[in-house]
Amino acid sequence: MTTEGAALLPPLPPLRIGEYTIPVPILQGGMGVRVSAHRLAAAVANEGGVGIIASVALSLASKYYEKGKDYYKANVKALIDELQMARASSPGGIIGVNCMVAIRDFEAMVRTSVENGAQMIVSGAGLPLRLPEFAMANPKAALVPIISSLRAASLLAKRWYKLYKRLPDALVFEDPNRAGGHLGVKGREQLFAREYDTDVVVPELAEWSRIEYNDEIPIVTAGGVWDRKDIDHAFSLGAKGVQMASRFICTYECDAHDEYKRAFINAREGDVVIVDSPAGLPGRALNTAFTRTLFRGGEVSNTCIATCLDACRCRESKETFCIATALHRAQQGDLENGLVFTGTNAVRHTGMVHVHDIFQELLHGIPVHPVPLP
Numbered sequence: 156m157t158t159e160g161a162a163l164l165p166p167l168p169p170l171r172i173g174e175y176t177i178p179v180p181i182l183q184g185g186m187g188v189r190v191s192a193h194r195l196a197a198a199v200a201n202e203g204g205v206g207i208i209a210s211v212a213l214s215l216a217s218k219y220y221e222k223g224k225d226y227y228k229a230n231v232k233a234l235i236d237e238l239q240m241a242r243a244s245s246p247g248g249i250i251g252v253n254c255m256v257a258i259r260d261f262e263a264m265v266r267t268s269v270e271n272g273a274q275m276i277v278s279g280a281g282l283p284l285r286l287p288e289f290a291m292a293n294p295k296a297a298l299v300p301i302i303s304s305l306r307a308a309s310l311l312a313k314r315w316y317k318l319y320k321r322l323p324d325a326l327v328f329e330d331p332n333r334a335g336g337h338l339g340v341k342g343r344e345q346l347f348a349r350e351y352d353t354d355v356v357v358p359e360l361a362e363w364s365r366i367e368y369n370d371e372i373p374i375v376t377a378g379g380v381w382d383r384k385d386i387d388h389a390f391s392l393g394a395k396g397v398q399m400a401s402r403f404i405c406t407y408e409c410d411a412h413d414e415y416k417r418a419f420i421n422a423r424e425g426d427v428v429i430v431d432s433p434a435g436l437p438g439r440a441l442n443t444a445f446t447r448t449l450f451r452g453g454e455v456s457n458t459c460i461a462t463c464l465d466a467c468r469c470r471e472s473k474e475t476f477c478i479a480t481a482l483h484r485a486q487q488g489d490l491e492n493g494l495v496f497t498g499t500n501a502v503r504h505t506g507m508v509h510v511h512d513i514f515q516e517l518l519h520g521i522p523v524h525p526v527p528l529p
């Protein structure tokens with residue numbers, strides 16, 4: 156290992172979430188469909204962070220899925236496989252699963268996760284009011300909802316305590332102005348509003364946790380975290396950890412196709428766009444052939460393949476596109492017909508690196524040397 160150019164950085168404090176002490180306070184953000192599966196999750200867990208498998212539509216690239224057959228059963232089997240493979244590659248690491256509330260098999264994904272060794276559930280895309288009930292099979296599994304306001308945090312904590320005598324083990328604040336994927340605001344008009352900014356909401360949440368809950372609910376911040384400067388800034392706002400997703404895409408361990416990663420390496424300033432997802436939320440994505448077709452009103456696949464979302468404009472009124480198909484195709488390397496979600500930092504990718512190198516940079520200031528894709 157070369158330490159050339161290393162800067163002397165103070166150690167990052169470990170992060171306590173529920174039963175777990177996470178040596179490096181970094182959660183890898185869940186990235187569906189199958190962008191963060193067992194390989195990326197295990198690699199991050201082996202570095203001392205939390206590796207997260209995104210559970211959404213996992214079966215589409217598995218041997219279990221057959222068109223027209225039971226998509227939901229196939230998802231359960233595919234998730235069990237991913238959890239087993241992640242555990243085999245990271246016997247001592249902390250492995251979690253990202254489950255989305257807006258997805259029809261949210262409950263099944265949570266139950267399957269906790270019954271099959273997931274140590275943490277990070278839940279996005281909606282308020283997980285019944286999560287403690289679904290995760291009951293393993294009370295040690297840490298429950299970490301993603302929220303985008305103090306109001307949502309307070310409502311959830313009160314509700315869980317009243318119904319289940321349990322608090323969230325941590326909360327991830329996801330900044331809709333910077334994060335990738337579905338964004339936690341009702342419409343595009345609310346994007347870029349200062350009230351959702353990390354610098355505003357994280358200090359509010361940290362103070363709320365301290366005053367109301369004696370600091371028992373650590374705040375983790377997500378969206379736009381790329382380097383050590385961003386992590387130090389998050390800590391200065393009161394966060395106890397960060398969740399990072401886009402940074403891990405151009406790694407050898409990321410579970411997406413090389414063409415998917417190439418799209419990031421080739422991305423230029425202005426290539427990050429907002430799409431209207433059939434889920435009724437805005438989503439942040441890379442400008443690709445697919446989004447260009449979408450924006451000019453061209454034909455994109457709108458055949459529902461999985462009835463995956465609770466409410467879906469594609470299934471219900473043939474508007475927009477089938478999101479499961481679009482995300483799956485991109486993950487398989489079909490950028491013509493696939494949707495590539497990304498945070499605002501997409502354009503910072505210049506080549507391929509190992510997950511280990513990213514951690515060396517973040518923890519010890521050892522510069523990474525991205526390698527072009529052949």
Ligand SMILES: Cc1cc2nc3c(=O)[nH]c(=O)nc-3n(C[C@H](O)[C@H](O)[C@H](O)COP(=O)(O)O)c2cc1C
Pocket residue numbers: 183184185186187188190209210211253255278279280301329333334335336337377378379380398399400401402495496497498499500
């Ligand atoms: C490709 C991609 C897919 C994502 N998929 C999911 C998902 O399935 N569930 C979820 O809760 N969040 C998802 N997200 C959001 C991330 O987990 C994360 O919170 C956010 O992107 C953090 O911002 P960053 O990408 O700037 O680090 C996704 C983000 C990206 C870039």
